[in-house]
Amino acid sequence: MSDIDIHQQLQTALESFKEPESGRPISKTGQVSDWTVSEGVVGCRLSLTSMMQPIATEIADSLRDHLLATVTGIKQVNVQLDITYRPAPTIGQIGLKAKSVIAVAAGKGGVGKSTLAASIAIVLGRMGAKVGLMDADVYGPSIPHLLGLDGRPEIVDGKIQPIKSGEMPVMSMGFLVGKDQAVVWRGPMLHGSITQFLRDTAWGELDYLIIDMPPGTGDVALTLSQLLPLSGVVIVCTPQEVALLDAGKAISMFEKTKVSVLGVVENMSGFTDPQSGKTFDIFGKGGARAKAEELGVPFLGEVPIQIPLRSESDQGRLAEVLLDPTIAKPFENICRGVVRSLATQIANRPTLSAPLPIL
Ligand SMILES: Nc1ncnc2c1ncn2[C@@H]1O[C@H](COP(=O)(O)OP(=O)(O)OP(=O)(O)O)[C@@H](O)[C@H]1O
Ligand SMILES: [Mg+2]
Numbered sequence: 001m002s003d004i005d006i007h008q009q010l011q012t013a014l015e016s017f018k019e020p021e022s023g024r025p026i027s028k029t030g031q032v033s034d035w036t037v038s039e040g041v042v043g044c045r046l047s048l049t050s051m052m053q054p055i056a057t058e059i060a061d062s063l064r065d066h067l068l069a070t071v072t073g074i075k076q077v078n079v080q081l082d083i084t085y086r087p088a089p090t091i092g093q094i095g096l097k098a099k100s101v102i103a104v105a106a107g108k109g110g111v112g113k114s115t116l117a118a119s120i121a122i123v124l125g126r127m128g129a130k131v132g133l134m135d136a137d138v139y140g141p142s143i144p145h146l147l148g149l150d151g152r153p154e155i156v157d158g159k160i161q162p163i164k165s166g167e168m169p170v171m172s173m174g175f176l177v178g179k180d181q182a183v184v185w186r187g188p189m190l191h192g193s194i195t196q197f198l199r200d201t202a203w204g205e206l207d208y209l210i211i212d213m214p215p216g217t218g219d220v221a222l223t224l225s226q227l228l229p230l231s232g233v234v235i236v237c238t239p240q241e242v243a244l245l246d247a248g249k250a251i252s253m254f255e256k257t258k259v260s261v262l263g264v265v266e267n268m269s270g271f272t273d274p275q276s277g278k279t280f281d282i283f284g285k286g287g288a289r290a291k292a293e294e295l296g297v298p299f300l301g302e303v304p305i306q307i308p309l310r311s312e313s314d315q316g317r318l319a320e321v322l323l324d325p326t327i328a329k330p331f332e333n334i335c336r337g338v339v340r341s342l343a344t345q346i347a348n349r350p351t352l353s354a355p356l357p358i359l
Contacts, residue, residue, distance in 0.1 A: 003037045009071040010035065010042065017066050020052050020059055020343040021086070021099070032063070040075040042067065049086045051099050051207035053128035054339045056081055083128065088206055092228030094199040098132070098206040100231035100342060102262065103224065105254070107246025109215030111238045112267035114142045115313060116303070117212035120234070120338065122319050123331040125168050129207040132162070135172035136224070137214035138193050144174035148316020151175065159202040165319055171201050191223045198227055218253070225257050232262035232345065234300065234338060237291075239269055239284035244291045251295055262341040263298035264288050265334055271305040300337035303330045 014027035026032055036043040046063055048056045060079040067077045088097040104117035114137070121133040135143035144150060147165045153175050154161045162169035173193060203209065213233075214220055224230055233254050237247035251261050266288030272279045282305060292299040312321035322328045 006037050006042070006071060006073055007035065009073075010037075010044075010067065013067055013070040016070070017063060018347045020055075020346065021049055023346040023349060026063075034080075037074075040073060042071075042074050042077045043080070044077070045080045045082055047082045047084050049084060049207075050129050051086070052339065052343065053083050054124060054335050055343070056083065056128075058336075058340070085130075088130075092198075094195070094227055096198055096203060096209070096228060098203065098209045100207070101209045101211065101224075101228060102231055102338065102342075103136075103211045103213050103221070103233040103259070104236060105213035105221070105233050105250055106215070106236045106243075107248070107250035108237070108243050111236050111243060112303070113215075113236050114146060114212050115309065115318070116234070116236050116265060116267060116334075117210050118143055118146050118318055119322060119331045120335055121168060121208070121210040122165070122322055123328060123335045124208055124210070124338075125166070126322075127332070127335060130205065132169045132203045132206045132209045133165070133171075134197055134201075134209060134211045135170070135174065136194060136197070136211050136220050138173040138190060139214060141172045141174035143170060143172045143212055145316060146313045146318045148319075149175070153201075156202070158200070160196070160200050161202050169201075169203055171197050171203075190219060194220060194223045195227060221254065221257060221259070225259060230259045231342060232260045234262050234334075235264045235297075236267050237264065237288050238267055239281070239287040241284075241287065243283075244287050247288070247291060248295060251297060260345055261297045262338055262345070263300035264292040265300045266302040268305045269302035298337065298341050300341070301330060301333040303334070 011027060014032055015025045017026045019026040019029045019031055022029065031047045032044050034045040046060055048059060052059060060081050064077040064079050068074065088099045090097050104113050104120065106113050118133060121131050125131040133143060135141045147170065149163050149165055149170060151163055153163060162171045163175055235247050235250055237243045247264060254261055268283055270279050270281045270285045289299045306327055308321050309327060312318060
């Protein structure tokens with residue numbers, strides 16, 4: 001087999017490998033370059049975007065496996081990864097620049113939506129993506145409290161300046177009303193404030209906007225789906241049977257509004273006593289995985305009960321406690337699962353609607 005033949009086969013092989021962000025054949029996007037072929041050893045450079053950075057090594061591995069499986073006469077493939085930034089498109093009518101908007105919801109209150117939404121946002125950011133976090137719980141905002149943020153957003157050039165947690169822009173009703181002030185609003189005002197958060201906030205350009213949904217998602221989910229195409233929803237539930245039933249209802253509600261379910265997370269899934277190392281399944285375990293399988297949606301992983309997660313978040317130190325690798329690990333798995341699920345969804349949609357990548 002000559003090197004020229006191998007080069008030709010490599011080009012053909014790229015036609016059947018989808019670029020994860022656009023779903024187009026990667027042969028058309030110019031993201032694989034700098035080929036070298038010598039004695040059956042192939043080298044190339046794969047450019048991926050910050051949006052896909054959380055799963056970049058898996059994508060490189062699957063490109064390598066794909067080439068090894070489809071090209072004859074090669075014995076080794078070395079893929080060198082390169083992360084680039086690609087501008088976010090403007091989505092919906094509201095001028096938000098984000099590649100994807102992901103809601104974190106549940107069928108039930110108190111299962112850990114806000115904790116999960118904030119943790120997913122923080123961990124995705126640490127994995128290299130550009131992330132914003134929006135608290136859509138306008139009646140009972142908890143994101144500022146979890147992240148220890150306060151202050152009033154300024155208005156500059158007619159845009160609300162979000163409060164930053166590290167690099168991450170955050171917007172919440174908690175910044176606009178006093179801590180113990182009750183917000184008593186009617187439906188249209190709820191719609192108005194969600195619109196303002198999305199349209200009038202200086203989010204910058206984002207790979208991911210993560211939205212913490214209030215309990216009883218109906219109204220806000222409807223408002224959101226009228227404003228922009230949601231990329232998908234992550235459903236949080238706890239292992240008890242009743243929570244699982246409610247999760248099932250939430251999934252079917254989102255499916256009815258044509259929002260795709262990126263997957264299910266089981267929170268408060270077991271507790272390991274740090275002293276004895278013994279594990280106790282306080283609320284049960286594994287029910288969410290079974291439910292997800294039954295409903296045909298991905299299972300994204302489980303987060304055990306971790307005492308520091310609760311105690312530190314109560315002190316506004318969620319971002320800090322997530323620096324502990326043991327605490328962060330389940331969230332890293334979930335973040336990879338979310339990005340993977342998004343990439344699968346993009347790969348499966350009709351190619352005509354896929355945006356042209358700009359490199
Ligand atoms: N895995 C966990 N380990 C320990 N504590 C947790 C875990 N997940 C959530 N918590 C705690 O459970 C409580 C409820 O969590 P959270 O506020 O995130 O739930 P929620 O679903 O957003 O609630 P609401 O429906 O009121 O918005 C908080 O005190 C939080 O710190
Ligand atoms: Mg909440």
